[in-house]
């Protein structure tokens with residue numbers, strides 16, 4: 001592989017994340033460009049079929065982003081004005097925004113604990129009202145949410161379960177290997193640049209319900225009764241418009257890239273899991289650092305990010321600054337109710353576990369291109385940073 005272009009690392013000694021584009025990836029995109037057909041067509045169909053097989057879902061519909069996938073999942077679930085959808089307070093904003101695009105109200109819910117960032121099923125149950133239409137479970141950082149318990153709850157209360165799998169392609173939710181995105185009526189995936197399967201921008205909806213899949217297909221392209229590709233092939237020269245849809249189409253170069261990269265996804269996730277285990281081994285017992293989740297979650301997770309906890313927000317911020325000085329890039333996610341747009345939607349002091357998780361965590365560098373030696377370098381700098389706190 002050629003020298004790392006500077007856009008990728010931006011001067012960081014250890015970037016938070018990194019991607020490798022193989023010669024096959026480049027060839028797949030070049031083939032597509034040379035074919036002269038760039039909008040949604042045969043490569044998108046092939047990508048969808050390969051994704052459906054990989055995830056183990058009857059229907060996979062490719063779209064332009066994970067956010068578009070969440071929006072269309074909400075619409076396919078019949079979510080609309082007057083409805084409430086329970087979402088974790090600790091997630092990326094797209095989870096809640098998609099509910100609002102559909103005209104419904106996201107109801108923020110707490111997570112299991114500061115070291116387990118996913119929805120707490122008991123708190124979900126406590127927030128159900130007559131207006132609740134659905135629960136949106138996020139598999140945060142690639143660690144599977146408690147979708148077994150949430151499935152039971154949703155079945156008992158007549159609610160739809162939507163899985164936000166934007167960070168979790170390839171994660172399994174039980175010991176039989178069922179994948180994230182197959183337990184809810186609908187799953188939404190992201191192929192954004194930093195994700196385990198990345199194409200730049202892209203997403204997918206998974207569902208076992210043929211009617212919902214049809215609805216997503218219709219709405220992703222202006223609710224046209226036939227696609228440009230169908231018309232190009234002469235299958236259906238005319239079209240009707242049967243609803244208000246969107247332009248959420250995936251294009252062919254991204255589908256070609258995704259198809260090429262999908263072949264390496266499992267191997268990439270295995271590398272990520274190996275690195276997470278190496279981090280956990282070396283950080284276990286280091287005073288000042290708390291690990292998140294447990295070995296079962298590590299086995300099932302697909303490891304988008306590797307978060308650890310510091311004692312409190314101040315220490316976390318100092319820790320990040322110290323790592324930054326040594327060229328180690330880190331990040332963290334704020335809780336939704338700390339943002340101006342969401343602050344007034346919950347009473348002061350509400351959702352304490354989500355707030356604590358947000359304030360104490362930091363994500364360390366992790367990618368499928370990293371080596372165990374890099375983990376050693378980061379861990380040494382981590383040890384040094386926490387030892388200075390005394």
Ligand SMILES: Cc1ncc(COP(=O)(O)O)c(C=O)c1O
Pocket residue numbers: 065066067068070091092094095138164166167189190191192201202203
């Ligand atoms: C939890 C979560 N949901 C949704 C999204 C939205 O995905 P995209 O960026 O592809 O629109 C993201 C992406 O970063 C995410 O992390």
